[in-house]
Amino acid sequence: MRLASALRDGFGAVLGINRRNLEFIEPLNPRRLLQLAASKVRTKELLSAHGLPVAPTLAVVRDRIALRAFDWDLPDAFALKPGGGWRGGGIIVVDGRAAGGWRSLDGEHLPRADLTLHVVDILDGAFSLIYGPDEALFEPRLRSDRALARFAPYGLPDVRVLVCAGVAALAMLRLPTRESHGKANLHQGGVAVGVDLDRGITVHAVHRRRASSAHPDSGLGLLGVELPRWDEVRDLAERAATVSGLDYVGVDVVIDDELGLLVLELNGRPGLDIQLANLMGLRSVLRDRFARH
Amino acid sequence: MVVTTRSWSRPGARLAIALLIGSLVLAQIVRPLALVVEALLQRGAEPRTVEVLLLAPLAVTIIVFLRVVVGLDTLGIFAPMLLAIAFLRIGVIEGLLLLAVLVIVCAPCIALIERYRFLAISRTGVVICLVAVTLLIATAVGALVGSASLLEAEVIPLAIMAGVIERFVNAQADQRPEETAKLIFTGVVAALVSLVLANQVLQRALFARPDLLLLSMPACLLMGRYAGLRLLDLLCFREVAARAAR
Secondary structure (H helix, E strand, O other): OHHHHHHHHHOOOOHHHHHHHHHHHHHHHHHHHHHHOOOHHHHHHHHHHHOOOOOOOOOEEEEEEEEEEEEOOOOOOOOEEOOOOOOOOOEEEEEEEOOOEEEEOOOOOEHHHHHHHHHHHOOOOOOOOOOOOOOOOEEEOOOOOOHHOOOOOOOOEEEEEEEEOOOEEEEEEEEOOOOOOOOOOOOOEEEEEOOOOOOEEEEEEEEEEEEOOOOOOOEEEEEEOEEHHHHHHHHHHHHHHHOOOOOEEEEEEEOOOOOEEEEEEOOOOOOOOOOHOOOOOOOHHHHHHHHHH | OOOOOOOHHHHHHHHHHHHHHHHHHHHHOOHHHHHHHHHHHHHOOOOOHHHHHHHHHHHHHHHHHHHHOOOOOOOOOOHHHHHHHHHHHHHEEEEEEEEHHHHHHHHHHHHHHHOEEEEEEEEEHHHHHHHHHHHHHHHHHHHHHHOOHHHHOHHHHHHHHHHHHHHHHHHHHHHOOOOHHHHHHHHHHHHHHHHHHOOHHHEEEEHOOHHHHHHHHHHHHHOOOEOOOOOOHHHOOOOHHHHOOO
């Protein structure tokens, strides 16, 4: 039956969440290492110990006592993140100083008292997956490489590379939009652009789970774009994945204007939307790849 | 590394099938739960409590099925389960209406509060207060209108509603709109489960043979080894599949 085999070949190529959990995450990602990857602070320590570039750490506030003692000696622009945050929750990006405090990227006025409250929220675990105690991380504000910034004038784009057993399987460029408040998160309205792994050229784009050809803010075409330093990005992602010990991991890489390539974070339970961005099923990709190796 | 092609992974399935056979044996031959339930009722246990305990495993099994096979992701497992039991008491329409009213009341209030910075936990406190007040008013309005069913509502399901609303409102405040879908699914799943549980034939069968609820354990385990695509995945990834089939 042609229809039956077409359905089987078609949907047989897609990796669903059940199989991802049962056959990839459970056997390939030990719990201890998942917990490590969930902590941005510990991830950065591990990666930089192995000589891999990560975003600099300005300060880490671990508890209320440290917060009391904190001197708030920060540059004019910085990012405040929950160490155990997920999907971009709880991140405040500060753009410059304002009366009594700072101004966020969104334009919100943030006196020091308000930022302190936010740190307290972070410490109480308001943004961490398990609602347990968390640490607050201060990083310098990163600015995207000019080639990528053209597309997304608002926010920091990143490249998510899904690496399986140390080999890149699929990759996507995530572009923030005004709608997503500068976050690259797809659920909040970011644009996902699939990238050909060999050539580093964009092949397909998705916004709000529908195919798209131009960025909603800049209007620039999203397809056929060559990513800067692609070979280095892919290589860095593969090395970071190997160092992490996770055999099924999403590595987020940014290209900063001054600092160059940086590993932003590791995701031990990477989402499946990367298949939508590439219009390619992970199951067939992984089958092919491991038939060869 | 092997990328398997089976939908049902083998090793755990054996344990699940063993449990299935064991449960069937218990249900048919030994019938321990039937004795327990009878003893409870004789000693004056609240029939409603016993009813909830007998229905809960079935409710959870349906929720697991809707999650693993159909793909309806809810705000946890407890929320839809206890909401379903609440809907059994107060009615599905009334229950969904109540949830909608709670969202309509709480969301704008919290949006107003979010214009200023307060600790996240204080937001939770405000939501719970708003929910309690709204439920009091809604119950009174319901009684006036002649719908006495809201008076039947028990504390725990109402507390769950408060929890569900709190989580939803927090997600909106923290700019995580994807939780809206989960909230809707939670309501839908609770409604579906409650409709199934309300079936009189089913209830009579369960109360006649309480040992049948033991079957929910192997059922959950069997579903826990299902590695195939979910119904919603088929919808979501249809273009990927179309491309791959070419």
